[in-house]
């Protein structure tokens with residue numbers, strides 16, 4: 001006689017799962033003999049803003065750099081485990097790292113424009129990747145990237161002037177525009193506001209909110225208020241492990257782990 005009970009494997013979920021953009025599987029990072037990440041498993045969903053918080057030295061930036069292989073540039077750094085981008089292993093031998101870093105852009109703590117004009121800062125990447133055939137196409141990319149980074153109005157009359165002549169906040173938006181110009185899908189931000197004043201910071205935070213409509217954003221921040229303001233989900237790191245990850249609101253108001261609670265209430269860190 002056949003059982004009336006349906007096998008659980010046949011159950012159809014009643015909600016469509018978020019698209020997983022990046023899947024990290026058992027990721028470990030070593031600097032020489034020193035292991036600083038101890039098997040990180042995490043999914044990053046398409047079009048979310050996810051923040052990494054945690055005390056200094058817990059491995060947030062090291063993990064961020066795994067997502068576009070920036071750790072390759074650090075001598076003595078070794079990464080184990082897998083990072084799947086759209087289900088493809090980014091550490092596989094056939095991956096073109098230059099293409100990968102266009103697809104997964106990065107904005108650093110300190111704005112680092114090239115010592116070139118504002119225009120050239122944006123045009124450099126699209127030229128390198130052959131994204132514009134004609135000068136008019138390049139002009140369009142420069143304008144649209146600067147617009148999306150909320151900088152166009154401030155610089156449109158001085159595109160030929162050095163990017164380094166802009167204010168810190170403007171330089172950071174220039175760097176965001178530069179990463180947008182090569183049509184990334186993901187933007188990694190490593191403490192993007194830590195060198196900025198509160199006004200420039202709030203402009204970048206508003207920008208992050210707009211950018212998430214088109215991009216997936218992963219942001220490392222020391223500033224818990226910033227994580228609470230900008231991110232959909234937050235991951236709390238401690239001593240090279242992810243202690244807790246979840247909806248930002250819930251993590252800050254109702255943390256499940258004692259260590260998360262201690263950190264967000266300022267008991268350590």
Ligand SMILES: Nc1ncnc2c1ncn2[C@@H]1O[C@H](COP(=O)(O)OP(=O)(O)OP(=O)(O)O)[C@@H](O)[C@H]1O
Pocket residue numbers: 031036054055056057058059060061062063074220222
């Ligand atoms: N280039 C490097 N060479 C050797 N050790 C490093 C290097 N970069 C980071 N580390 C070590 O790896 C550990 C994790 O550092 P990481 O910068 O990833 O942490 P973090 O949480 O981002 O810290 P912070 O919030 O201070 O930026 C630390 O112990 C750090 O000293």
